[in-house]
Amino acid sequence: MTDKLVLNQISKYYQDGLEQIEVLKNLSLTVKEGEFVAIVGPSGAGKSTFLSIAGALLSPSEGEVRIGNVSLNSLNQKQWTNLRLNSIGFIFQGGNLIPYLTVLDQLLLLPKLSGSKDEHKQRALDLLTDLGLKHRLNQYPDKLSGGEKQRVAIARALMNDPDIILADEPTASLDSQRGYQVVEMIAKEVHKNNKAAVMVTHDERVLELVDRVLRIEDGQLYPV
Numbered sequence: 001m002t003d004k005l006v007l008n009q010i011s012k013y014y015q016d017g018l019e020q021i022e023v024l025k026n027l028s029l030t031v032k033e034g035e036f037v038a039i040v041g042p043s044g045a046g047k048s049t050f051l052s053i054a055g056a057l058l059s060p061s062e063g064e065v066r067i068g069n070v071s072l073n074s075l076n077q078k079q080w081t082n083l084r085l086n087s088i089g090f091i092f093q094g095g096n097l098i099p100y101l102t103v104l105d106q107l108l109l110l111p112k113l114s115g116s117k118d119e120h121k122q123r124a125l126d127l128l129t130d131l132g133l134k135h136r137l138n139q140y141p142d143k144l145s146g147g148e149k150q151r152v153a154i155a156r157a158l159m160n161d162p163d164i165i166l167a168d169e170p171t172a173s174l175d176s177q178r179g180y181q182v183v184e185m186i187a188k189e190v191h192k193n194n195k196a197a198v199m200v201t202h203d204e205r206v207l208e209l210v211d212r213v214l215r216i217e218d219g220q221l222y223p224v
Helices: 047-054 077-087 103-113 121-130 146-158 176-193 204-209
Strands: 003-016 019-032 035-040 062-067 088-091 164-168 196-200 212-217 220-223
Touching: 003 047, 003 196, 019 035, 019 047, 019 196, 019 220, 035 176, 035 204, 047 164, 047 196, 077 088, 088 146, 103 121, 103 146, 121 146, 146 164, 146 176, 164 176, 176 196, 176 204
Parallel strands: 035 196, 035 212, 088 164, 164 196
Antiparallel strands: 003 019, 003 062, 212 220
16 A cells, blocks of 8 residues: 655754753654554643644654655745645644635635635535535634534545545544544545545544554654
């Protein structure tokens, strides 16, 4: 199987006065096509930093990230942006919805940003219907519940048919049934269309849906 996401000997550290704070320490991970990986671990263990580096939002201090056959070390900032728009789907814990866009327009913005000329409205409608949001198409974020905002964020992450899906606590604002359905939907997308996904989670109820579980602690990954 093809490697979709490779992190090779990644370290991330910050300077705090005279002290160097190391968040990630020589961390390596390979996620293949059709593989769904969950990462668990305590708060402050480096999960969010790890996801930001994997998704080309943050540069590592040392090491290499590869998306497919492309090394991020060889790209400039504009190319990083294009890669994020076309190859990576992010599901943020807080939703990160744009307050002045309706639910439908949240999804339709992504194809516009990536320069796509295709008609994407039907895909957006299908995703929102699958996530139980068809009746919320014309609502703004301030009229949505926390769970509805999270489901919009998930639909938006899938909108551009990304090769890699990165999810930061995707079930945090959902009840157990809806949370399970959402992770099940991600798993189905990964397995059916040979994508790769990494999910950071504290929700042990959904771990049975993933292919591999790793624990991050003290900036390093360990098998569970």
